[in-house]
Amino acid sequence: MDEVFRALADPTRRGLLDRLRVRDGQTLKELESELPMTRFGVMKHLRVLEEANLVTTKRRGREKLHFLNPVPIRLIHDRWVSKYAEPWAATLSELKQDLEEEE
């Protein structure tokens, strides 16, 4: 989990995740074309994201495609946020039930 927070602590890396969120499965070339940064710089950031498991890669022919992996962020959510969301979700589902019964 330390690696996830370290990876997310950098605005460039968050920007890379934003780009993958908009369009998943991009190559290094595509990702670097939108950033004012050297190829080496982008590679370095991608490696940090991969080590944190926030980015996962797959091969297509000679290309290496980068995908946003949202699971580590879900684990953070389930550890801390879920406790607060639970009563709220329960209220919503009760409300839904009440409304449906009225129909």
Next chain:
Amino acid sequence: MDRYLVVDGAGTMSVFEIYIKTTPERLWEAITDPETRAKYSFGVRTDSDWAEGSQYKSGVPGVIEIAEGENVEVDPPRRLVQTMTALWSDEVKAVGTSRVTWEIEPVGTSCRLTVTHDQLPADANSEVYGGWTMILSGLKTLLETGESLDTPGSLRYSGATG
């Protein structure tokens, strides 16, 4: 680092990856045993005989149908390739048939589980592949602690048949 896999076929793809402290055998069982599966899949069970080419059905019998498809490749405890047609609403039915690949790879005393959902249309309703993060998080909790996840929505249908 040669850990990436080959992408084939057309369509949009989403990849979900998680490390779980367990053995490939226990992980495979948790994926293919209907009772265990229900504990981390919103209470939804998946039934099949898991032979290659066989069919599977996911749902809560008598309450809701969630998905169905074919087990295209079955290679326990490493790899499972399935077609998937989501059934829980007209919107998701309209997405048609996509493909889900489960890959288990031992890493030290843990396993890396990768779920790749591909062959989706570019404009596919995100509900169809949006549940994987919650499912995988629940699977990790179950195998590592023996407890079921109790986050909102994660047990949506678990009491439905009781």
